[in-house]
Amino acid sequence: MGSKWRKAKLTLGLNMCLDIPKTLDDPTSPPRRSSDDASSPTMAATAAAAAAVRPTTPTPSSSGLRLSRSFNKSQSKKTCAICLMEMKPGLGHAIFTAECSHSFHFHCITTNVKHGNQICPVCRAKWKEIPLQSPNPKHVNLLGGRLRDRVQPRSSTRPERSRPVSSPFNGPEPAIYNDDEVLEHQHRSTGSTQEQCSVVSGSMEVKTYPEISEVLRSVSYKDFVVLINIKAPPSAPKASSSRAPVDLVTVLDVSGSMAGTKLALLKQAMGFVIQNLGPFDRLSVIAFSSSARRIFPLRLMTETGKQEALQAVNSLVSNGGTNIAEGLKKGARALIDRRYKNPVSSIILLSDGQDTYSVTSPNGSCSRGMDYYKALLPIEIGNRQNNGNSIPVHAFGFGADHDACSMHSISENSGGTFSFIEAETVLQDAFAQCIGGLLSVVVQELSVKVECVHPGLRISSIKAGSYSVNRCPDSRTGIINVGDLYADEERNFLVNLDIPVDETSDQMSLLKVKCDYRDPVTKETVTARDSGEVKILRPQETTGLAVLSVEVDRQRIRLRAAEAISEARVLAERGDLTAAVSLLETCRQFLLETLSGRANDPLCVALCAELRETQERMASRQVYETSGRAYVLSGLSSHSWQRATARGDMSETRVLQTYQTPSMVDMVNLSQTMTFGNPNSNSSSSLPSSSQRKLRQALSFPARPRPR
Structure with a gap:
């Protein structure tokens, strides 16, 4: 029947x-x-x-199936949102009904809240009271809810187990993720050297700028600044074979709070990522809620691979809690255990909630960064196995309830960026900006060596943001470890020198800079063209030529603004928002009075706009908790790595364009013009029209609204 x-x-x-x-x-x-x-x-x-x-x-549902609301509700009442197992009286499990009317297995919810979490895993409502587990298993102390089936016969108890995330690849997961698809280009004939060497269409540019052009012989100068500007070469004409292919692992939050529009937009954004990967790129998808599961192995994004990846993404359903650490560990394993390696590797992590399974901070502050970083230990092991190459985690905090501090800590410690997605409709644009960079890597393992020329010179400091700096004991040599650069991407470092009195010459040689890097396609080590020694004049009397360098002034105010934002964040975390806002305003007024500010320099204008926006997001404690903290941390991530991140609703174009590269801009523009649900889309794509039709049919999403 x-x-x-x-x-x-x-x-x-x-x-x-x-x-x-x-x-x-x-x-x-x-x-x-x-x-x-x-x-x-x-x-x-x-x-x-x-x-x-x-x-x-x-109406399409977030799970890709057209299900009625009453059907979903009836199913949710029969399933525990944490372990995803059936809830039914008489099965030996106590059932707890919270004050928000959602029900869970009692042993599941007590585990969920044991660290002090008071947020419902389904509706994110904050509970006034939480259930507590008594030390005696025969007795239960219940607060804030109702309990059914408290005592059941031992024989009726079923073993506890977790249901895996829904996936078309629903077989058992391998113990080792070494089932990655073989890289075809590694088995091709070596006669394609000319094709492989076309990854870049130029050479790296290295420029140096002294703070001023002359210093009197009889005067010593402390903290004299020399700016080192590095610009990566542009990419070759667009073709999948003329760039470094990527191994990309996406770690996606599918907890109960992602239900509805969020999950639908996530699927659509993943569809855009899949469509813009090339046939030599590989993708793996990890989904996590209360547990984590690899729903798609590391496979080449051929036309068949894209169809299977879309099928896997479209099968995602939202339920359960949030276990970010478990998702990260499986994402790291996907890269550590692989048999083959593409030149570029990266992890994209997205979450919209607090981790309910790891150590939590009782006051919501940023006090558990290193505890959370322990989840990345497998990635550190992978770094050593991968010849020291880092595997950056680009973290995306989605909405107002995510843990910005933990996400920022994850990205900062792994060498990735942290982005804050405030408006749901710009999720695809944020992903587009990220992969626009990842698909244009032209420099790897870049190291910048700075060496003093004059015997009396010493390096007092090197300001390089989050990049590691090694200084020799004699302070005459320093090495900045930069890593990867995207096409046309720039880096600016300020070197502070202590210049002594020197009566011997009319000219002084200060520094020489050497840049070594690896070509990601040919694997060859390349030395950038020498820019020559940095020199200044040492006259006996002033000549009136000691004019402040505009380039140095621009980078000084950039660092000054970043330091002010960092100091304001510390004050805001302490609860002194008034002092934080005052500090930001003081910095903004200072920037307007500088050489760059008076010249209406575009960078200075963008920094002033960012300071003003940060002030507004610290207007009250509620505003800061909702969006201010995430906005500030995303900005600090951008400044420390000198790399573009998504912030807010991505409408503040002047701020965002500070570090954007042409490839990022092109990918974001493509995202904003491409609509998967519209068969008459005029967006340009490298895929043939037949492939585009198949991808749109697989996605089956409506046209996404654009932000106002």
């Missing part, structure tokens, strides 16, 4: 709610009557009535 009802329901469509009678498989079902037949008049009438009320335009 049950199977026939289900067949009838599928025939009529999934947008209707039918009460399927219980079958003989269920011991609680009533005896089957002979009159219950698919061809009976009763069933025919029911089917006709259901067809009459079925909506004509179904």
Whole structure:
């Protein structure tokens, strides 16, 4: 009987709610009557009535299936949102119903809240009271909810287990993720040297600027600044074979709070990422909620691979809690265990909530950064196995409830960036900006060596943001470890020197700079062209030529603004928002009075706009907790790495363009013009039209609204 009802329901469509009678498989079902037949008049009438009320335009659900609201509600009432197992009286598990009316297994919710978490895993409502587990398993101390089935016979208890994240690849996961797809280009003939050498269309530029052009012989100068400007070469004409291919692992939050629009937009954004990967790029997808599962192995993004990846992404459903650490560990394993390696490797992490399974901070402050960093230890092991190359985690905090401090700590310690996605509709644009950079890596393992020339010179400091700096004990040599650079990407470092009195010459040689890096395609080590020694004049009397360098002034105010934002964040975390706002305003006024400010320099204008925006997001404690902290941390991540991040609703173009590269801009523009749900989209794509049609059919999402 049950199977026939289900067949009838599928025939009529999934947008209707039918009460399927219980079958003989269920011991609680009533005896089957002979009159219950698919061809009976009763069933025919029911089917006709259901067809009459079925909506004509179904609404796609976040899981990719068109399910009615009442169907989802009935299912959610029967399933624990944490362990995803069935909740039914008489199965030996106590059932806890919270004050927000959501139900869970009692042992699941006590584990969920044992670190002080008071947020519902489903609706994110904050509970006034939480359930507590008594030390004696026979007794339960219950607060803030109702408990059913507290005492059950031991024989009726089923073993506890977690249901994996839904996936078309629903087989058992391998113990070692060494089932990555073989890289075809590694087995091609070595006669394609000319093709491989076309990854860049130029050489790296190295420029140096002294703070002023002359210093009197009889005067010593402390903290004399020399600016080192490095610009990566542009990329070659667009072709998948003329750039370094990427191994990309996406670690995606599919907890209960992602249900609805968030999950639908995440799927659409992932569809954009998949569509813009090349046939030599590989993608793996990790989904996490209360647990984590690899739903798609590391596979080449050929046309077939893209279809399978889209199928895996479209199968995602939202439920359960948030276990970011477990998702990260599996994401790291996907890169550590692989047999083959593409030149570029990266992890994209997205979450919209607090980790309910790791150590939590009781006051919501940024006090658990290093605790959270322990989740990245497998990545550090992978770094040593991968010849010291870092595997950056580019973290995306989604919405107002994510843990910005932990996400920022993850990205900072791994060498990645942290982005704050405030408006749901710009999720795809944020992903587009990130992969626009990853798909244009032209420099790897870049190291910048700075060496003093004059014997009396010493390096007092090197300001390089988050990049590691090694200084020799004699302070005459320093090495900045930069790592990867995207096409046309720039880095600016300020070297402070202590210049002594020197009466011997009219000119002094200060520094020489050497840059070594590895070509990601040819694997060859390249030395950038020498820019020559940095020299200044040492006259006996002033000549009036000691004019402050505009380039040095621009980078000074950039560092000054970043330091002010960092100091304001410390004050805000202490609760002194008034002092934080005052500090930012003082810095903004200082910038306006500088050489760059008076010249209305674009960088100075962008920094002033960022300081003003930061002030507004520290207007009150509520505003700061909701969006201010995430906005500030995203900005600090951008300044410390000198790399573009998504902030807010991505409408503040002057701020965002500070570090954007042409490839990032092009990818964001493509994202803003491409609509998967529109068959008449005029967006340009490297895929043939037949592939575009298949991808749009697989995605089956409506046109996304643009931010106002």
